[in-house]
Amino acid sequence: MSKIKLILADDHSLIRAGFRTLLGKNEAFEIVGEATDGQDLVKMAHNIEHDVILTDITMPGQGGLDAMEQLKKENPYFKFIVLTMHEEREYVLRAIKIGAQGYLLKNIENAELAKAIKTVYDGGKYFSPFVVNLLAENYGKPEALETSEVTPREKEVLQFVAKGFSTKQIADELGISIRTVESHRINMLKKLRVSNSAELIKKAIKLNLID
Amino acid sequence: MENYFYRTQKNLIFLFGRTDFLEKTDAIADIEKHKVYLDDHQKSELNNIGSLYDFDNIIIADNHLNSIYSLNTDTAFLKEFTLARADSLKALNKDFVYFDASIYDHYGQPVLLYIIPLHSKKDPLHPGGFIVIKEHFSKFQKILYERTGMGTTGESYLVASDKRMRSVSRFFPDSPPLKINVNSEAVSNVFKEKEGGHVLQDYRNVKVLSAYRKLNFDLPWAIISEIDYHEAVKPINQLKNYIIVITVVLILVILIVTYFISNAISNPILYLKDIIMSLSKGVVPESPIKSKGNDEIAQITEATRQLVEGTKRTTEFAHQTGAGNFDATFTTLSDEDTLGLALLSMRDKIKMLQEREVRLVREKASALLEGQENERKRFVRELHDGIGQLLTVVKLRLDAMDAKDKEKQEEKQEVLDLVNNTIGEVRRISYNVMPSVLVDFGLEAGLRGLCDNVKKYSRLNIEFTYIKETDKPLSFEVSVPVFRIVQEGLNNIIKHAKATDVYLDVMEQEEYLYLKLKDNGIGFNKADVIKRGGFGLTSMNERAKLLNGELHIESIHGEGTVTELEIPLNRE
Numbered sequence: 039m040s041k042i043k044l045i046l047a048d049d050h051s052l053i054r055a056g057f058r059t060l061l062g063k064n065e066a067f068e069i070v071g072e073a074t075d076g077q078d079l080v081k082m083a084h085n086i087e088h089d090v091i092l093t094d095i096t097m098p099g100q101g102g103l104d105a106m107e108q109l110k111k112e113n114p115y116f117k118f119i120v121l122t123m124h125e126e127r128e129y130v131l132r133a134i135k136i137g138a139q140g141y142l143l144k145n146i147e148n149a150e151l152a153k154a155i156k157t158v159y160d161g162g163k164y165f166s167p168f169v170v171n172l173l174a175e176n177y178g179k180p181e182a183l184e185t186s187e188v189t190p191r192e193k194e195v196l197q198f199v200a201k202g203f204s205t206k207q208i209a210d211e212l213g214i215s216i217r218t219v220e221s222h223r224i225n226m227l228k229k230l231r232v233s234n235s236a237e238l239i240k241k242a243i244k245l246n247l248i249d
Numbered sequence: 250m251e252n253y254f255y256r257t258q259k260n261l262i263f264l265f266g267r268t269d270f271l272e273k274t275d276a277i278a279d280i281e282k283h284k285v286y287l288d289d290h291q292k293s294e295l296n297n298i299g300s301l302y303d304f305d306n307i308i309i310a311d312n313h314l315n316s317i318y319s320l321n322t323d324t325a326f327l328k329e330f331t332l333a334r335a336d337s338l339k340a341l342n343k344d345f346v347y348f349d350a351s352i353y354d355h356y357g358q359p360v361l362l363y364i365i366p367l368h369s370k371k372d373p374l375h376p377g378g379f380i381v382i383k384e385h386f387s388k389f390q391k392i393l394y395e396r397t398g399m400g401t402t403g404e405s406y407l408v409a410s411d412k413r414m415r416s417v418s419r420f421f422p423d424s425p426p427l428k429i430n431v432n433s434e435a436v437s438n439v440f441k442e443k444e445g446g447h448v449l450q451d452y453r454n455v456k457v458l459s460a461y462r463k464l465n466f467d468l469p470w471a472i473i474s475e476i477d478y479h480e481a482v483k484p485i486n487q488l489k490n491y492i493i494v495i496t497v498v499l500i501l502v503i504l505i506v507t508y509f510i511s512n513a514i515s516n517p518i519l520y521l522k523d524i525i526m527s528l529s530k531g532v533v534p535e536s537p538i539k540s541k542g543n544d545e546i547a548q549i550t551e552a553t554r555q556l557v558e559g560t561k562r563t564t565e566f567a568h569q570t571g572a573g574n575f576d577a578t579f580t581t582l583s584d585e586d587t588l589g590l591a592l593l594s595m596r597d598k599i600k601m602l603q604e605r606e607v608r609l610v611r612e613k614a615s616a617l618l619e620g621q622e623n624e625r626k627r628f629v630r631e632l633h634d635g636i637g638q639l640l641t642v643v644k645l646r647l648d649a650m651d652a653k654d655k656e657k658q659e660e661k662q663e664v665l666d667l668v669n670n671t672i673g674e675v676r677r678i679s680y681n682v683m684p685s686v687l688v689d690f691g692l693e694a695g696l697r698g699l700c701d702n703v704k705k706y707s708r709l710n711i712e713f714t715y716i717k718e719t720d721k722p723l724s725f726e727v728s729v730p731v732f733r734i735v736q737e738g739l740n741n742i743i744k745h746a747k748a749t750d751v752y753l754d755v756m757e758q759e760e761y762l763y764l765k766l767k768d769n770g771i772g773f774n775k776a777d778v779i780k781r782g783g784f785g786l787t788s789m790n791e792r793a794k795l796l797n798g799e800l801h802i803e804s805i806h807g808e809g810t811v812t813e814l815e816i817p818l819n820r821e
Binding site for chain 1: 633634637638639641642644645646648649669672676684685686689690694697698701714716717718754756758760761763765799801813815
């Protein structure tokens with residue numbers, strides 16, 4: 039059985055050395071290339087025959103995600119595992135959006151790393167449990183509240199929003215500050231579980247809050 | 250008077266000179282014999298003449314003036330007269346003579362006689378007799394009265410050269426005229442051939458206004474008209490008084506009118522003078538200036554009013570500019586309003602300078618903060634890339650290390666946990682110093698991460714809502730300060746608020762960003778906090794100000810705190 043060929047992209051030589059040591063113990067893997075930045079990685083991915091690319095995000099010059107995006111555009115069959123210290127949702131979502139098959143944190147256990155590489159190599163996807171938690175968080179929002187919770191003042195603001203008035207115009211019209219208008223607007227967005235004014239108006243019409 | 254005498258004389262000469270009457274000169278011889286031959290016709294003619302002319306008596310007398318025939322019996326005076334004048338009668342050569350007898354008749358009247366000599370043909374040189382006519386004196390009195398309308402004290406009277414009166418005195422009507430001796434200046438003048446009028450003492454020694462002249466006649470008489478000086482000058486005095494009164498009234502009227510006119514003229518001028526004086530001292534009058542009418546003064550007043558208004562506006566403008574209100578505008582008084590133009594250019598210069606200063610201060614502060622943020626970024630990179638990576642390497646190496654027995658295995662796991670915790674701590678620190686997601690993904694990601702971090706390390710329940718109603722990206726220059734403000738706010742909540750729930754709402758519109766951070770904590774007294782210089786409120790405010798934003802914090806004791814932030818966005 040041939041070894042799974044890996045390209046490792048990280049700007050820190052110590053990290054590369056660490057992973058080399060870690061992966062070198064496993065006979066299933068072979069590191070065929072080590073890139074120090076995004077540009078390096080793009081070059082290497084084209085020139086060196088490989089199976090899976092392990093890349094960090096933050097690197098000098100072109101970052102890992104940018105390099106991945108470029109490579110994915112050229113060849114969607116490149117397989118990527120993001121190996122990073124970033125655990126914020128934005129990085130995860132962007133990586134997934136670009137087409138990363140895996141997303142791991144650098145403090146990953148040896149065994150899990152091996153499992154992830156193998157899964158991706160076999161055409162699957164592997165995400166750490168924290169990534170799954172992140173993705174699951176956005177689901178299961180409760181439905182809109184009772185319309186009676188919308189106050190008369192908020193309804194008043196709503197009428198003007200529906201007419202296309204700007205916040206400044208509404209503030210002038212009602213003789214209140216921009217702050218107050220925005221406070222009302224946000225409260226309504228939250229009460230009706232919508233994320234912008236357009237959705238707010240749609241929902242308000244549906245709930246007969248405005249004509 | 251003279252007219253009367255002339256007429257009488259003429260008539261008498263005519264009457265008695267007629268042939269038929271004078272034919273009787275033949276009778277003169279008889280007269281000498283004291284016999285008169287008068288037929289009835291002649292007698293009645295004499296009678297007619299006497300009554301026609303109202304003579305006292307007509308007497309035919311001999312050459313010694315002895316009455317031969319008379320109309321009435323009043324002939325006694327003749328003797329007295331004859332005694333005095335007999336000589337002068339003998340050589341009488343005239344046809345007609347007056348005689349002032351200077352005596353009284355028995356009525357007490359002066360006797361005035363007209364004597365017409367009768368000449369015989371035999372002796373034409375000497376009259377053989379006379380026709381003596383006694384004049385009725387009351388006629389003169391009447392003439393005098395007719396001519397005299399001289400008030401209550403005026404009279405005209407006749408005085409003969411013997412200085413005795415011939416007419417009845419008004420003042421002494423019962424006294425015979427001849428008894429009244431008129432020894433006044435008027436009489437002495439008149440018989441010295443002087444005529445005229447004077448103020449002098451009359452025969453009563455009363456001060457009179459006297460006019461006198463000698464009668465232009467054979468008799469040595471003078472006519473004197475006099476009126477008491479007092480009465481004569483009375484109308485003059487009255488007139489004088491009138492004139493004085495009128496003059497005084499006129500002067501008063503003129504004074505009053507002049508006063509008002511001069512007031513009307515000088516008051517506005519003085520008023521204007523005061524205004525201009527005060528203007529010259531740099532004081533702009535407060536009260537409004539009124540101008541009435543349309544005359545020159547009103548025009549000057551109007552001009553001054555415009556000057557004052559202009560100065561007021563200029564001053565007000567300068568004042569406002571001085572107070573730093575550079576939005577104050579000013580319409581120059583004219584195209585050549587040097588002061589106004591200078592002020593405008595001054596305002597523009599000051600405004601420019603002020604804006605430059607504000608900009609410089611802001612740039613400086615903003616450069617300082619930017620430097621700080623850059624420093625943080627660099628520091629985070631060091632932390633993250635240096636220590637963080639090193640720790641990761643340590644962890645990798647540790648992980649790769651074989652641990653044979655169970656005890657070693659546990660020890661290795663402990664160290665691994667320690668390293669993992671350290672990595673987590675470094676992550677937390679570096680996030681607080683400068684979150685990479687803020688740099689890479691913007692404000693929403695940064696704030697979400699911040700909230701996640703706070704949730705993770707505190708027991709706060711944070712509800713984060715970010716509404717972005719525009720496609721345009723938010724610049725890093727805005728994101729970082731806003732992030733810091735929220736960071737500071739959350740810090741305060743964690744440290745002081747004792748809250749359980751926190752709400753962070755952000756509304757990003759195209760032209761501004763609105764942010765509300767609300768907690769249900771214990772609240773605080775803003776004044777106290779500011780006095781203690783605490784909670785990083787100053788730095789929050791400072792950052793908001795650098796973004797031209799408004800930070801509004803409202804805290805109710807026991808109910809929590811609401812921090813609102815409003816930032817205008819100038820996206821390019």
